[in-house]
Amino acid sequence: MSAQKLDITRLGGQGDGIAETPQGQIFVPFTVPGDVITAAVEKSRGTLLAVLEPSPERVEPPCPHFGPDNDEAGCGGCALQHVANGTYETWKRGLVVSALEARGISAEVTPLVSCASGTRRRVVFAARRTDKGAILGFNRAQSHHIVAIDTCVVATDRINQGLPTIRRLATAVAVGKEAFRLSVLDAVPGLDIAVDAPFKLKEADRLRIITAVRTEPVAARLSFNGEILIEKQPPELEFGSVVVNPPPGGFVQASRAAEDVMGDLVTGHLKKSKRVVDLFSGSGTFALRLAQQSHVHAVEADGPSLNALDRAARRTLGLKPVSVEKRDLFRRPLMLAELKTYQGLVFDPPRAGAEVQVSDIARSTVKHIAAVSCNPTTLARDLEILIKGGYKITSVTPIDQFLWSSHVEVVALLERPKR
Template structure:
């Protein structure tokens, strides 16, 4: 590795600063566009040593754990706290623009919907047993080393206030030496905790953990590898006007505020549809909102999430009927013939996208579609399929659900012109 003076020209797709050199691009984490830096370079990667001439776009990070890897920093959770808001937001919107253009799609992309600090209600911590108790934090980038955190400017205020309690509970859970994950969901009336670990618990371990949870106010439930050890009160989330008890460790949108923006975009676009299909529905993020105006058929492969949606819909007042179907849409997409009853459709697949399902939607006559994705590249691929079949884009909205990261949520709305 050699130390070099580099001028940072722009940000890359992962948030690294890019320097153009005679031998090609060099990627430098924690560098801002316009910086002149001293970096240790090996091949096309640079490790920031010092900022020699700071860019006007460089700002002071709000988190004490953010920065180049050293003993007390570099938790691996954020990539861009050092970049001014306007530059950061333009860069994140451009991720969506570039993904669409890579598929030949030229569309008007709305300004990024901003996300405030402390908006994340779902956080996944790494933990490991030590001689002094459990260390709780995040894995340093490209490393298994867990950086213990004292605060997180992305996580909700409630999660931050509960960090000492979470460390105590992680210590109770850590009966093995292996690292494990502790998913934390800020729900009502308390935190929903789900531990996933490579070790097993004995019956005395279970009793000890249950006792530890009982002693911590503000914790509603704790599960270990899918087993509910204690549920003091059922944790609940509100999807529109309907309360849902999500399955332990199940997928929910990371930010309540971002979910509301996405929900409003989707429901406004599909509100005149008498019957709507919600594909990859999860526990009902969109289905239960849409049911305020439409009959909804929700399709999801995860049985626990689908059961939570079904229970909530059956007990809800003032919504239209919601039917559910457990189905792996990657292996068995809804065929065009099965889509005939619907006037509206929303799909929100995992990061891999919904290529096979998009091909069947493209063969349908559904007038209005809403495509939701956390991966602009696979979204662009799926949109290309739909556009080639005659659909047209009416709007594309990037949403900063994952603040200071290289991830961006997108809602794309489409219509099929009347023949």
């Protein structure tokens, strides 16, 4: 490892600054285009030692836990708090543009839809037992080291105010030495905490955890490895105007504001579709919004999520008919004959995308498609398949649901031209 003086020229795909050298590119976290720095360099990675000449695009991070300076910093939750907003938004939109261009797709990408700090309603914390209780925070980037936090500028006020509660409950849970995760959802009427741990609980542990949750007013439910230990009140979310009780640890869009933007784009695009199919429907983020205007068939592999969707639809007056189907779309995608009855379709798969399913959609007669993804690379691959099948992209909208990270949500709208 050697110390080198470097000029940072641009940001890479993960948010690291890039310096061009005779030996090749060097990636240095926590740097900004225009910075002149010294870094400890090993192969293609650099560790920032000093900023000799700061870029005009460098700003003061709003979070005390952000940065490479000491053990209390570099929590790994954010990568780009030090970058001026204009440069940051251009870079993040560029992730989508680059992914499309790599597939030869020419489409107009709208400006990035911003999301404010303090709006992240679902946060996944890391925790581990220590001699002084549980340490609660985030894993430092490319490390298993947990950096303890006492605030998170992207999370909602309720999650921040509940951090002492979450830490106390993590201490109650931490019966093993191994690290574990707590997915915390800000719902009505309180925090929904889902623990995912590599160790088991004894009956005495369960009773202790249940007692601890009962004494914490902000905690509504706690589950352990999918099992509900205590539910004081069922957590609630609103998908449009429909109230849903999400299952423990179930998929939820990270930001309510981002979800509303996505919902408006999808429902607006499919408003003339009498019958719509929602693939990878989850608990009904789109299906229950669409049911206010269309007959909806929701398909999802996760049984608890699908049950939550079904219960919400059944108890809500004024919706169009909603049917549900438990089905693994990776192993058994909807076939051409099954798709022919729908005029509209939305799909929101995991990061791996929906290549096999999209191959059947590309041959279908579905008129309007909304493609939602948190991975521009796999989305571009899926869009290329649809374009080759005759579909035309009408809009691509990047949404900054994952503020100050290298992740971006995208909604692409397509239609099949009249023949």
